[in-house]
Amino acid sequence: MQSIELSQHLATIVGADAVLTGEAAAPYFADWRGRYRGDALAVVFPSDTQQVSAVVKLCAENNIAIVPQGGNTSLCGASVPLADGSKQVVVNLSRMNRLRALDAVNYTMTVEAGCKLASLYEAAEQVDRLFPLGLTAIAPHCEIGGNLSTNAGGIGVLRYGNARDLVLGLEVVLPDGRIWDGLRSLRKDNTGYDLKHLFIGAEGTLGIITAAVLKLFPRPQSVATACVAVRDPAAAVALLAHLRATCGDNISGFEIISRSCLDLVFKNIPDTYEPFASKHEWIVITQLADVLDAPLDAALIAALEMFDEGVVEYTVTLDKDRAERWWKLRKNISDAQKIEGISIKHDVSVPIGRVAEFIAQASAALRNAWPGIRIVAFGHIGDGNIHYNASMPDAAQNMAFIEQYEQDVNSIVYKVVARLDGSISAEHGLGQLKRDEITRYKSPLELELMRSIKHAIDPHGLMNPGKVL
Amino acid sequence: MQSIELSQHLATIVGADAVLTGEAAAPYFADWRGRYRGDALAVVFPSDTQQVSAVVKLCAENNIAIVPQGGNTSLCGASVPLADGSKQVVVNLSRMNRLRALDAVNYTMTVEAGCKLASLYEAAEQVDRLFPLGLTAIAPHCEIGGNLSTNAGGIGVLRYGNARDLVLGLEVVLPDGRIWDGLRSLRKDNTGYDLKHLFIGAEGTLGIITAAVLKLFPRPQSVATACVAVRDPAAAVALLAHLRATCGDNISGFEIISRSCLDLVFKNIPDTYEPFASKHEWIVITQLADVLDAPLDAALIAALEMFDEGVVEYTVTLDKDRAERWWKLRKNISDAQKIEGISIKHDVSVPIGRVAEFIAQASAALRNAWPGIRIVAFGHIGDGNIHYNASMPDAAQNMAFIEQYEQDVNSIVYKVVARLDGSISAEHGLGQLKRDEITRYKSPLELELMRSIKHAIDPHGLMNPGKVL
Numbered sequence: 034m035q036s037i038e039l040s041q042h043l044a045t046i047v048g049a050d051a052v053l054t055g056e057a058a059a060p061y062f063a064d065w066r067g068r069y070r071g072d073a074l075a076v077v078f079p080s081d082t083q084q085v086s087a088v089v090k091l092c093a094e095n096n097i098a099i100v101p102q103g104g105n106t107s108l109c110g111a112s113v114p115l116a117d118g119s120k121q122v123v124v125n126l127s128r129m130n131r132l133r134a135l136d137a138v139n140y141t142m143t144v145e146a147g148c149k150l151a152s153l154y155e156a157a158e159q160v161d162r163l164f165p166l167g168l169t170a171i172a173p174h175c176e177i178g179g180n181l182s183t184n185a186g187g188i189g190v191l192r193y194g195n196a197r198d199l200v201l202g203l204e205v206v207l208p209d210g211r212i213w214d215g216l217r218s219l220r221k222d223n224t225g226y227d228l229k230h231l232f233i234g235a236e237g238t239l240g241i242i243t244a245a246v247l248k249l250f251p252r253p254q255s256v257a258t259a260c261v262a263v264r265d266p267a268a269a270v271a272l273l274a275h276l277r278a279t280c281g282d283n284i285s286g287f288e289i290i291s292r293s294c295l296d297l298v299f300k301n302i303p304d305t306y307e308p309f310a311s312k313h314e315w316i317v318i319t320q321l322a323d324v325l326d327a328p329l330d331a332a333l334i335a336a337l338e339m340f341d342e343g344v345v346e347y348t349v350t351l352d353k354d355r356a357e358r359w360w361k362l363r364k365n366i367s368d369a370q371k372i373e374g375i376s377i378k379h380d381v382s383v384p385i386g387r388v389a390e391f392i393a394q395a396s397a398a399l400r401n402a403w404p405g406i407r408i409v410a411f412g413h414i415g416d417g418n419i420h421y422n423a424s425m426p427d428a429a430q431n432m433a434f435i436e437q438y439e440q441d442v443n444s445i446v447y448k449v450v451a452r453l454d455g456s457i458s459a460e461h462g463l464g465q466l467k468r469d470e471i472t473r474y475k476s477p478l479e480l481e482l483m484r485s486i487k488h489a490i491d492p493h494g495l496m497n498p499g500k501v502l
Numbered sequence: 503m504q505s506i507e508l509s510q511h512l513a514t515i516v517g518a519d520a521v522l523t524g525e526a527a528a529p530y531f532a533d534w535r536g537r538y539r540g541d542a543l544a545v546v547f548p549s550d551t552q553q554v555s556a557v558v559k560l561c562a563e564n565n566i567a568i569v570p571q572g573g574n575t576s577l578c579g580a581s582v583p584l585a586d587g588s589k590q591v592v593v594n595l596s597r598m599n600r601l602r603a604l605d606a607v608n609y610t611m612t613v614e615a616g617c618k619l620a621s622l623y624e625a626a627e628q629v630d631r632l633f634p635l636g637l638t639a640i641a642p643h644c645e646i647g648g649n650l651s652t653n654a655g656g657i658g659v660l661r662y663g664n665a666r667d668l669v670l671g672l673e674v675v676l677p678d679g680r681i682w683d684g685l686r687s688l689r690k691d692n693t694g695y696d697l698k699h700l701f702i703g704a705e706g707t708l709g710i711i712t713a714a715v716l717k718l719f720p721r722p723q724s725v726a727t728a729c730v731a732v733r734d735p736a737a738a739v740a741l742l743a744h745l746r747a748t749c750g751d752n753i754s755g756f757e758i759i760s761r762s763c764l765d766l767v768f769k770n771i772p773d774t775y776e777p778f779a780s781k782h783e784w785i786v787i788t789q790l791a792d793v794l795d796a797p798l799d800a801a802l803i804a805a806l807e808m809f810d811e812g813v814v815e816y817t818v819t820l821d822k823d824r825a826e827r828w829w830k831l832r833k834n835i836s837d838a839q840k841i842e843g844i845s846i847k848h849d850v851s852v853p854i855g856r857v858a859e860f861i862a863q864a865s866a867a868l869r870n871a872w873p874g875i876r877i878v879a880f881g882h883i884g885d886g887n888i889h890y891n892a893s894m895p896d897a898a899q900n901m902a903f904i905e906q907y908e909q910d911v912n913s914i915v916y917k918v919v920a921r922l923d924g925s926i927s928a929e930h931g932l933g934q935l936k937r938d939e940i941t942r943y944k945s946p947l948e949l950e951l952m953r954s955i956k957h958a959i960d961p962h963g964l965m966n967p968g969k970v971l
């Protein structure tokens with residue numbers, strides 16, 4: 034089929050205004066950071082599931098690969114076409130943005146893939162419910178279909194789980210264009226294999242998620258926040274275990290920040306201040322939230338008083354603005370770092386109890402190889418998930434360093450991760466970025482199982498090729 | 503391979519004392535209620551994963567089917583061999599009962615499949631943690647491998663989720679005998695397809711779960727319990743939504759009991775009493791539990807006072823014994839019913855908001871067909887999961903009724919379930935019992951997807967054949 038003929042066919046399915054080619058389509062062939070740029074025959078914007086189905090059928094019949102795309106905010110190149118000259122069509126779900134149902138009694142909503150995450154926060158709020166997938170910075174841009182396809186994480190995982198934990202049912206267009214209606218809103222259903230968990234986190238390689246039934250939660254009313262200076266990451270990990278045991282699972286955030294992060298933030302972000310009179314090497318920001326009107330500050334203070342294995346000092350507040358000033362330190366790390374130049378980034382996880390070992394071992398190995406290297410470590414210590422970035426403090430040196438040594442840095446960091454039974458991609462997925470790398474760390478048997486499943490569901494390999502596997 | 507030769511081979515793998523045949527093996531070929539009885543060449547009791555692997559390899563090489571078995575407490579015949587004369591070996595995991603690791607800081611434990619559920623409660627308690635899979639009645643008998651293979655539910659689902667939600671990692675012996683080591687204890691790991699969710703709930707048809715990393719939780723310290731007389735199931739459902747919104751997700755139980763259940767309990771179980779001075783048609787028992795030392799009784803009373811859509815009367819207690827007397831009503835329903843004779847049992851679920859419709863529609867249809875039919879409805883209304891049993895009150899009539907009309911009763915009940923987008927097996931699984939029935943209610947496409955996956959992982963169909971699919 035010629036390219037023009039294909040466009041005409043696609044236009045009969047989705048309407049002429051919903052097919053872009055050539056220059057008009059180009060923005061959809063690159064990711065938002067400009068790291069990945071591919072090419073495709075067209076980008077189409079279906080308005081409903083039937084259109085997605087018809088588009089996929091047409092592509093499948095003509096042996097054209099399909100690249101599902103949402104808000105295109107992937108950090109690993111999962112949502113853009115390959116640059117290998119193969120025949121591909123980008124299927125952008127953004128027009129499928131209806132809220133199909135909102136059931137406050139069942140604590141569920143049924144949403145289409147193209148709904149912006151931020152719009153789902155609002156929809157839930159309007160019926161006094163919470164949708165807790167905590168990617169606040171990117172929520173106005175990312176779409177729920179992409180969030181589910183990458184099993185997104187974020188700030189709320191400690192309490193509410195990853196994206197997959199928030200799903201009761203899915204609707205998926207399969208690689209041959211057929212529609213699997215798995216849009217159940219049941220809390221319990223033991224009638225065979227759990228297919229939804231296969232499509233969640235598959236990065237669009239098994240089918241296109243077109244809609245989902247999501248869980249809602251009650252909205253917390255009371256919040257207490259603590260800023261805690263801790264001796265080291267080991268103390269932070271022990272503190273978290275202690276807080277869970279004494280305050281329960283209402284801990285809805287537990288983030289660690291190193292001195293190097295704080296210094297970058299103070300230097301580059303206006304209106305940011307040391308949270309304590311003295312400087313500390315590591316601080317933790319943690320938050321206790323409850324639907325009940327409970328004296329959470331007293332609970333936090335009591336728990337912190339009881340704990341003496343490495344808490345240097347702490348302060349607790351019920352005041353929203355004061356808490357927000359602390360969170361500002363955490364939320365601006367990436368931006369503060371960007372101002373200093375790029376860095377070699379890692380999104381890794383280890384068992385929570387081994388976070389301290391990971392930071393110590395990886396940092397020692399990197400400093401041994403490159404004395405003077407700047408290590409910026411921070412993140413969701415409550416999930417064992419550390420964002421661990423390395424660069425040279427001198428901007429002139431840094432570019433050359435990254436160009437020459439990125440692979441070596443990765444290799445050192447990932448080897449420590451593997452030794453500690455961790456993951457080289459905690460929440461960002463594999464996409465194009467780590468597709469080859471993962472083959473060094475996953476067992477051949479696990480890769481074989483993944484390929485068997487891929488082959489069973491997408492025998493012609495048309496669904497988002499070159500990603501994940 | 504001759505049967506004797508096979509036994510000898512098996513004995514070289516697991517030891518002569520760990521292979522039973524003939525009469526000694528017979529108890530393992532039937533389920534605990536005696537509903538299913540099959541036959542197999544032998545039952546083997548491997549002591550570790552390597553032995554399981556070697557046994558499965560031997561069977562696979564000789565085209566002998568494998569029936570994984572734990573505590574053999576399945577309600578659907580999933581854990582016993584078929585009676586069709588085919589070559590089968592039962593692999594009983596009970597000797598694999600080591601606690602491999604217990605990490606209070608990471609809130610995880612690594613356990614082997616043959617661990618009794620009750621022993622896991624104890625292990626967690628010893629480090630001041632909770633393992634919340636709430637099947638208390640059967641916990642001394644069932645084993646965690648079976649709990650995971652059937653994605654068990656129970657009393658704690660409302661707060662802690664089903665069995666699959668409690669798992670971080672798995673070790674599985676595949677149908678060809680190879681071992682998949684997925685024993686990760688990570689809270690976040692986005693590196694490809696989530697294989698563990700495929701094996702959980704597969705009822706042993708894709709492989710044998712030999713070990714798992716399980717999540718632990720803090721132990722609640724304060725508990726308040728309410729017994730609430732409600733106008734009808736609709737009021738109960740609305741009350742739950744209201745309680746979640748005002749008291750939060752610390753509601754750790756919400757069970758409904760109908761008058762017919764109460765009457766059976768009072769009649770047949772000693773030391774049980776009406777919770778109120780007047781008789782009510784429907785009562786709810788609900789429980790609020792918190793790790794924090796919070797005034798939960800006040801919270802429950804405030805929430806109940808605020809709610810006037812169908813609460814007839816209520817009473818709240820912090821007293822354990824008083825609460826236990828209420829729970830006794832719920833926990834003895836099955837036993838009370840058994841004394842009156844057998845019944846046609848259903849374990850169904852619908853979206854929580856439709857529970858009232860389900861009970862009304864199913865009961866109307868059954869009463870229309872068989873006036874005088876006794877309907878015993880109770881269960882986990884917080885999960886939309888109703889145990890819905892039908893029988894004739896007259897014992898003499900009842901046997902004939904069940905013999906003649908069981909299929910018709912099922913058909914009426916399941917049709918209502920299907921109309922309300924529910925599930926015909928909420929927590930018990932399919933096993934042999936509902937293997938055919940499910941084909942009427944699941945879409946052909948979903949069945950096809952399940953079969954494709956089965957074929958990809960178990961191409962020769964040797965793993966627990968005749969169950970699920």
